Amino acid sequence: MKILQVxxxxxxxxxxxxxxxxAYDIAHNLHAKGHEIxxxxxxxxxxxxxxxxxxLTSVDGMNVYYFENLRRYLPITAPPVMPYYMPAIARREIAQFDVIHIHDHRTLLTVIASHYGRKYGVPYVLQAHGALPQDTGSRRMKRLYDMVWARKVILGAAGVxxxxxxxxxxxxxVGVDEERITIVPNGIDLAEYPNLPPRGRxxxxxxxxxxxxxxxxxxxxDPTKGIDLLIRSFAEVSREYDNAVLMLVGGDMGHNDEFKQRVRMLGLEDRVIFTGFVNKEDKMAAYTDADVFVTPSFTGFPVTFLEACLCGTPIVTTCQGDRLGWVDDTVGINTAYTPEALAGAIGRLLADDALRTRFSEQGKELVQNQYNWEAIVxxxxxFYAKVAAEGNQGGCSPTGVWPGSKPKSEAVLRSGR
Incomplete structure (x- = not known):
């Protein structure tokens, strides 16, 4: 198949x-299976x-366009991604594809790709990656986008x-028919991790x-990840465990000054380490050396959870946002979204070597058997074959709304419920 990933x-x-x-892992594995990507x-x-x-350029055998993003020139906070040259290419090329896979539904790339997909009768699959609710991040921008484009983009998809x-x-x-929905978790490409770093690096x-x-x-x-809650929780953990440190590994998304101010207010300057963005090798070394991996809030299916499991690091998360049933009491603990509950879960794992070992072994087995990209792709x-076959039979209406879809209140997009 000729497949476009957006x-x-x-x-x-x-x-x-x-x-x-x-997006890269899906595209790369599809290319390895012989598809033209x-x-x-x-x-x-x-x-x-x-x-x-x-x-056009080549990345690992795939055809890739890196469209110039005008957001770099705008002096405003969190401007949208703006690929001004994309319409010229999409207008010329999209008709040649068998199926389009769009990642993240609130971008101008999505608007452009879905428009030309509908125009030329090319079915597209939409993957929102947990971003359907409006109650995280830039709510004003999300509400504006949803008022103008969201319903048309979502209901115009051949599948989600x-x-x-x-x-x-x-x-x-939102109104998507059951037969157009499939549940596909994220995965991990085990071939990319042939040798995990030794403990201690x-x-x-x-x-x-x-x-x-x-x-x-x-x-x-990012605040949506619950970083502030984690810092407050760690203040409680640090009072009981004077040999514990909190490592915040990741790029500054514009909020580090706020987080560091919270650290200073709690007197944790010598117990909290901000490393900045790290490369893949250092990232895996961090998982390997950690005793507990904590993500207080998330949507979708974080690949970081799978990477932590691969390295045998137990997970602590909460019921805030989405929930992954396989985490609780299998590879870690799912607790309430309060400083006390999060601190209690972290402390329980730090104190119980046998529990950490059990979660570690079960996490490694789970990733290797169930969450590898070969099986997921x-x-x-x-799913592509199904939507492409339905598209060839004229399944999509000229308006871009699939027959039988049931639009509901805009409140669904606002609340995520």
Whole structure:
């Protein structure tokens, strides 16, 4: 099949978050299976780079366009991704594809790709990556986008991919028919991790001895991840465990001054370490050396959870946002979204070596058997084939809304319920 992947960011812009990683893994594994892959993406996140722009280039055997992103020139906070040259290419090329896979539904790339997909009768699959609710991040921008485009984009999709049952229910409430929803979790490419780093490398780099307990957060340092709650929780943990440190590993998304102010207010300057963005090798070393991996809040299906499991690091998360049923009492603890509950869960794991070992062994087994990309991409292939066959039979109406879809209140998009 000739498949177009549309994603705001792609390799090597890993600091932009999990969507770039997932989009790459899907595209790369599809290419390995013999499909012809083209990617529409942009060249800018928050860090400068010298990627070729507005022209076709090759990345690991795939055809990739890094469209120049005008947001880098705007002096406003969190401007939208703006690939001004993309319409010229999309107008000329999209008709040739068998199916389009759009990652992240609130971008101008999505608007452009879905428009030309409908115009030329090319079915597209939409994957929101847990971003359907409006109650995180820039709510004003999300409300504006949803008023203008969201319903047309979502209901115009030949199929949608949910990362978990929570997200599948959100699609249903927006009005997507059951037969157009499939649940496909994120995965991990085991071939990319042939040798995990030995324990001690990350500790040595940061001057941390083996007796010290490491509580690790790894990902974008964004308020929506519950970073402030984690810092307040760690203040309680630190009173009981004077040999514990909190490591916040990830790029500054513009809020580090706030987080560091909270650290100073709580007197934790010598117990909380901000590492900044780290490369893949250092990231895996951080997981390996950590005693507990904590993500207080998330949506979708974080790849970081799978990476932590692969390294045998137990997980602590909460019921805030989405929920992954396989975490609780299998690879870690799912607790309430309060400082006391989060601190209690972290402390319980730090104190119980046997429990950490059990979660560690079960996490490694789970990732290797259930959440590898080879098996997951097979399911995605089958979904593509289904929507492509229905598209060829004229399944989509000229308005871009599938017959039988049931639009509901805009409140669904606002609440995520």
């Amino acid at each position: 994603t705001p960011f792609f390799k090597p812009i890993w600091e932009s978050g999990g969507v770039a990683r997932v 083209t990617v529409y993406t942009t060249n800018r996140s928050i860090y400068p780079n010298d990627l070729p722009t507005n022209r 991919i949910a990362l978990n049952e929570t997200e599948a229910e959100r699609y249903r409430e 990350f500790r040595a780099a940061w001057g941390i001895d083996d007796a010290t307990k490491i509580v690790l957060f790894l990902g974008r340092l 097979h399911d995605i292939e089958n």
